[in-house]
Amino acid sequence: MFSNNDVLETIAMVQEEHLDIRTITMGLSLLSCIRDSAEETARKVYDLVCTKAENIVKTASDLSREYGIPIVNKRVSVTPVSMLCAAFPEKAPLIGKALDDAAATLGIDFLGGYSALVHKATAEYERIFIRTIPEVLATTKRLCASVNVGSTKSGINMEAVKMMGEVFKEAAFLTKEADGIGAAKLVAFCNAVEDNPFMAGAFHGVGEADVVVNVGVSGPGVVKHALEQIPDADLTEAAEMIKRTAFKITRAGQLVARQAAKRLNAQFGIVDLSLAPTPAMGDSVAQILEELGIETVGGHGTTAALAMLNDAVKKGGVMASSRVGGLSGAFIPVSEDIGMIRAAEAGKITLDKLEAMTCVCSVGLDMIAIPGDTPATTIAAMIADEAAIGRINNKTTAVRIIPAPNKTVGDSVNFGGLLGRAPIMPVHNCDSSRLILRGGNIPAPIHSFKN
Amino acid sequence: MRAVVTVTGKDQKGIIAKVSAFLAERGVNIEDISQTILSEYFAMIMIVDFSDATTELSVLAEECAALGKQIGMSIYVQHEDIFNAMHNV
Numbered sequence: 001m002f003s004n005n006d007v008l009e010t011i012a013m014v015q016e017e018h019l020d021i022r023t024i025t026m027g028l029s030l031l032s033c034i035r036d037s038a039e040e041t042a043r044k045v046y047d048l049v050c051t052k053a054e055n056i057v058k059t060a061s062d063l064s065r066e067y068g069i070p071i072v073n074k075r076v077s078v079t080p081v082s083m084l085c086a087a088f089p090e091k092a093p094l095i096g097k098a099l100d101d102a103a104a105t106l107g108i109d110f111l112g113g114y115s116a117l118v119h120k121a122t123a124e125y126e127r128i129f130i131r132t133i134p135e136v137l138a139t140t141k142r143l144c145a146s147v148n149v150g151s152t153k154s155g156i157n158m159e160a161v162k163m164m165g166e167v168f169k170e171a172a173f174l175t176k177e178a179d180g181i182g183a184a185k186l187v188a189f190c191n192a193v194e195d196n197p198f199m200a201g202a203f204h205g206v207g208e209a210d211v212v213v214n215v216g217v218s219g220p221g222v223v224k225h226a227l228e229q230i231p232d233a234d235l236t237e238a239a240e241m242i243k244r245t246a247f248k249i250t251r252a253g254q255l256v257a258r259q260a261a262k263r264l265n266a267q268f269g270i271v272d273l274s275l276a277p278t279p280a281m282g283d284s285v286a287q288i289l290e291e292l293g294i295e296t297v298g299g300h301g302t303t304a305a306l307a308m309l310n311d312a313v314k315k316g317g318v319m320a321s322s323r324v325g326g327l328s329g330a331f332i333p334v335s336e337d338i339g340m341i342r343a344a345e346a347g348k349i350t351l352d353k354l355e356a357m358t359c360v361c362s363v364g365l366d367m368i369a370i371p372g373d374t375p376a377t378t379i380a381a382m383i384a385d386e387a388a389i390g391r392i393n394n395k396t397t398a399v400r401i402i403p404a405p406n407k408t409v410g411d412s413v414n415f416g417g418l419l420g421r422a423p424i425m426p427v428h429n430c431d432s433s434r435l436i437l438r439g440g441n442i443p444a445p446i447h448s449f450k451n
Numbered sequence: 452m453r454a455v456v457t458v459t460g461k462d463q464k465g466i467i468a469k470v471s472a473f474l475a476e477r478g479v480n481i482e483d484i485s486q487t488i489l490s491e492y493f494a495m496i497m498i499v500d501f502s503d504a505t506t507e508l509s510v511l512a513e514e515c516a517a518l519g520k521q522i523g524m525s526i527y528v529q530h531e532d533i534f535n536a537m538h539n540v
Contacts, residue, residue: 002531004485004496006538007455011527065509068529251536 014069018221018283019249021256022276023073024060025197026053026266027204027212030079030113038091041084042098049076049102049111052211052266057107059263063256071256073418076103077202077214078113082129089128093136100140109418110185112202114145117192120154120441122163130160133167137182138174144185144200148192150387152394156190156442161387164188165380165436169403172372176405179413183402184335184367188383190390190397195270195325201363201398212269213261214326217253218276219245221283223313227291238292239312246273246316254321272326273317274362275309277337279420285309285330286339297339298349306330307360327396329362335415335422336367345412345423351382359389364398369413369422372405379403381432384442392445452502453482453531456515460524462493470495470526473518477511478503493524498531 013019033044056074064071078099085092096114103111114136116126133145147164150156168188172180187201194205197214204212226245227238253271261268277285286297292305310330318324332354334340343349351368358364364386370379383399390397404413407424414421458470471481479499486495501508512528519526 002534002538006534007457007496008459008494010529010534010537011457011459062507062509065512066530067533068512068527069533248537252533255532255536 011068013219013222017219017225018278018280019219019252020070020072021215021253022218023075023197023216024056024071024256024260025075025077025202025214025216026056026264027077027195027208027214027269028052028079029204029208029210030084031206034084038085038088038094042094045084045095046098046102049078049099050105053106055264059260063259067252067256069252069256073110074108075197075199075202076106076108076111077197077204078111079206080115080117080203081113082116082126083206085129086125089125090132092129092132093139096132096136096140096143100143103142109142110144110199111142112144112146112199113204114143115147115203117148118157118160119148119151119190121157122160127163130163130167133186134170134174134182137171137185144202146187146189146192146201146203148189149383150190150391150442152191152391153444155444156384156387156391158384158436158441159439161188161384162377162380162436162439164383165376165378168379168401169376172403173405179407179415180372180402180404181415181419184400184415184419186400188399190387191395193326193396196327197272198274198276198327200400208269209267211264211266213257213264213266214269214272215253215257215260216272216274216276216326217249218274219249220275220277220285220288222249223275224282224284224288224291227288235308239308242309242312243316246313247320250317250320268323270323270325271317271321273313273321273324273328274326275313275330277331277333278418279336279338279341281338284337284339285332286337286343290339296346296348297343298353302353303356303360306332306357310361327362331363331366332357332361333367334425335369335413335420336418341420341422344425351425351427355385355389358386358397359393363396364400366398366400367402367419367422369402369404369407369424370427371408371424372403373408374403374427375433377431377433377436378427380436384436388442391442394447452500454499454501454508455529455531455534456497456499457527458493458495458519458524460493462488462491463523466493466522466524467495469522470518473515474499477514478505479511
């Protein structure tokens with residue numbers, strides 16, 4: 001049984017500390033939709049998504065009211081679309097349009113899975129598919145795309161890395177009226193996971209069941225508040241407090257996930273333990289790191305504090321849930337975190353520090369705006385760096401970077417809503433093109449003789 | 452099926468009467484009440500059984516929130532499972 005204090009604590013978490021279920025994401029297999037033609041496949045895709053996910057918004061709203069916890073986002077992830085159109089890759093945008101239409105019909109904000117998995121090599125149909133991404137992101141509103149360019153098992157596909165540098169540039173250029181928002185809906189992964197509920201990188205892996213419900217919980221504000229209660233605690237105690245808080249947050253997520261799966265006739269997939277910030281005040285991962293004792297996020301010690309936070313969240317969360325998966329770590333997007341935005345505006349956090357931070361947390365260089373004239377090969381080199389971190393460390397890493405058209409250091413971009421705003425951050429201006437143009441594969445790493 | 456009704460706000464006359472009458476009208480049975488006043492701040496937590504309620508829990512939660520606004524208090528209705536999940540190992 002619970003005490004009165006437990007009741008009041010839960011209410012305070014929601015009312016004052018931004019506790020919420022960040023997303024209920026329904027994963028749908030679209031493999032049964034493949035037909036002879038792109039047109040017919042697109043029709044089947046639209047029908048399947050609209051039928052299977054028909055009640056997702058209503059169910060989330062009911063659960064939210066019954067348990068008194070906001071459920072912020074309702075989303076759908078689907079089988080990587082490149083697999084559906086291997087026979088007609090140049091017509092893949094028709095499937096993209098059908099998915100975007102389905103998302104609009106359902107009333108959800110994002111649908112993920114305009115994706116390709118090319119971590120070892122790029123098949124011809126995937127090459128054509130990846131080239132369609134910028135145009136599709138520019139002509140749809142709710143669709144998100146991702147490409148897996150490397151993995152610990154297979155190394156890094158440098159042809160795909162080079163291509164993604166160009167795809168990011170073009171996706172931003174084609175949406176230049178909106179600060180390059182196309183690139184904000186695009187992720188390049190290494191070691192992509194099949195059950196990630198968070199956008200923009202969600203897709204439904206082929207190893208999954210037909211219809212699955214995955215839930216992403218959140219609560220940076222709750223963790224920060226808990227730490228504020230013990231300002232003089234040593235880091236052992238602080239880690240313990242984070243663990244206990246993560247436990248409670250995750251239990252709420254697990255309850256909602258199970259109920260949502262039951263009501264939506266889906267399998268309960270996983271609870272993703274990530275701390276996901278929003279641009280709202282008091283909902284920031286950066287501010288947790290500052291609460292731990294760093295004046296401004298980005299200062300020396302940031303990586304250590306983040307490593308501890310990330311690990312403690314996982315320890316508490318794993319104990320709380322029977323099925324943990326997805327990305328499960330602290331997210332450090334720049335434009336979606338008020339603490340990060342401030343540090344970036346003050347020049348206190350750099351791309352180099354962000355890269356170091358991605359070694360110890362999920363997920364990667366996330367929502368970072370860079371000058372629009374950054375060469376595609378430089379962006380590709382950033383993707384290669386991140387992929388290398390993921391490949392060596394057996395973890396998921398990603399790049400979601402926005403080369404903001406016609407903007408440079410000193411300017412800023414504003415995407416509004418959950419995507420937030422960010423100052424343009426400087427990048428190194430030395431030329432990395434010779435590395436990128438070499439092509440080939442960075443071989444899979446050896447996992448012995450660790451140093 | 453049980454839920455927890457939490458009422459907080461500035462103390463005034465007749466809060467319990469209003470809330471319990473409202474719940475009774477909707478077929479909700481109160482099983483336990485605890486209430487304290489801390490420097491004019493009123494906090495009441497009720498455990499209620501809504502098995503025979505005339506409305507669904509999600510609707511009841513909205514109606515109670517609206518009643519709270521009317522009488523100048525905050526009223527939350529939440530399924531007890533959320534507290535069991537979060538506060539028990």
